[in-house]
Amino acid sequence: xxxxxxxxxxxxxxxxxxxxxxxxxxxxxxxxxxxxxxxxxxxxxxxxxxxxxxxxxxxxxxxxxxxxxxxxxxxxxxxxxxxxxxxxxxxxxxxxxxxxxxxxxxxxxxxxxxxxxxxxxxxxxxxxxxxxxxxxxxxxxxxxxxxxxxxxxxxxxxxxxxxxxxxxxxx
Amino acid sequence: xxxxxxxxxxxxxxxxxxxxxxxxxxxxxxxxxxxxxxxxxxxxxxxxxxxxxxxxxxxxxxxxxxxxxxxxxxxxxxxxxxxxxxxxxxxxxxxxxxxxxxxxxxxxxxxxxxxxxxxxxxxxxxxxxxxxxxxxxxxxxxxxxxxxxxxxxxxxxxxxxxxxxxxxxxx
Numbered sequence: 001x002x003x004x005x006x007x008x009x010x011x012x013x014x015x016x017x018x019x020x021x022x023x024x025x026x027x028x029x030x031x032x033x034x035x036x037x038x039x040x041x042x043x044x045x046x047x048x049x050x051x052x053x054x055x056x057x058x059x060x061x062x063x064x065x066x067x068x069x070x071x072x073x074x075x076x077x078x079x080x081x082x083x084x085x086x087x088x089x090x091x092x093x094x095x096x097x098x099x100x101x102x103x104x105x106x107x108x109x110x111x112x113x114x115x116x117x118x119x120x121x122x123x124x125x126x127x128x129x130x131x132x133x134x135x136x137x138x139x140x141x142x143x144x145x146x147x148x149x150x151x152x153x154x155x156x157x158x159x160x161x162x163x164x165x166x167x168x169x170x171x
Numbered sequence: 172x173x174x175x176x177x178x179x180x181x182x183x184x185x186x187x188x189x190x191x192x193x194x195x196x197x198x199x200x201x202x203x204x205x206x207x208x209x210x211x212x213x214x215x216x217x218x219x220x221x222x223x224x225x226x227x228x229x230x231x232x233x234x235x236x237x238x239x240x241x242x243x244x245x246x247x248x249x250x251x252x253x254x255x256x257x258x259x260x261x262x263x264x265x266x267x268x269x270x271x272x273x274x275x276x277x278x279x280x281x282x283x284x285x286x287x288x289x290x291x292x293x294x295x296x297x298x299x300x301x302x303x304x305x306x307x308x309x310x311x312x313x314x315x316x317x318x319x320x321x322x323x324x325x326x327x328x329x330x331x332x333x334x335x336x337x338x339x340x341x342x
Contacts, residue, residue: 033245074204076245
């Protein structure tokens, strides 16, 4: 498989990281060079100076896009799992990729994400101790033309992996 | 050739970028996957928020090191050309590389760099309009155990390329 950036976008607790990790495992079985750039990991390293304002979120997306672009043009399949709520920032990364960009919208509805609340952030928002939370009081702009839309709440993770895998290998 | 990060350090106008570009051309002839991460280019993109204080210089080195690490562990030969004046920051990047780090000290003496002054920064310092200039009023800490020390002022660029090439391919 040629290098490509697979960009998972969606709400918090939508299942982006789970899906990215499962796809990475599947790709490694096929001896593909894979890197996972996960939002939490990136914010602990490359973007440790950034917060959650719109400029900071956009800058985070820009940095991850910069790294993914370098990797993918050298043959790596890069799986980016970031909320990346703003369409313009994602589309800027797409434009820089010269066709090597594959957007996956993990379309778990807000109510389901809120129920899961893996990191307890929705609860903190509800308790009034967190503001600027995507999907709550901060916007999320879904892709208008994602390469794949994954109904992650309606199927098993393995089915979601197969869906992305199928579309990715039949581009 | 396996992936490796070749890190060119030295004063401003010492010849780091010239040497990195010439080595990149040589490597591409051999069909090696190469990326050049040049200080000026990085500061216009990944590190556009950073200045020239010690924390900012260290953060710049850390970010370039992060990117170089990802690329080199995926088989890319990454040529980084940065002043990177502080030894501790360079050594931190080396430590993260698990052996894939090759430090090249471009050891052109300050007097020669000052004479060349490619970007006019030494002149600005002398005119009193620039402070915090490495080698002038800001420190430069040369490597203690670089893989190669290049006397770039005493030989033609082609000889410097051959020197680095020879050491790199006979590691």
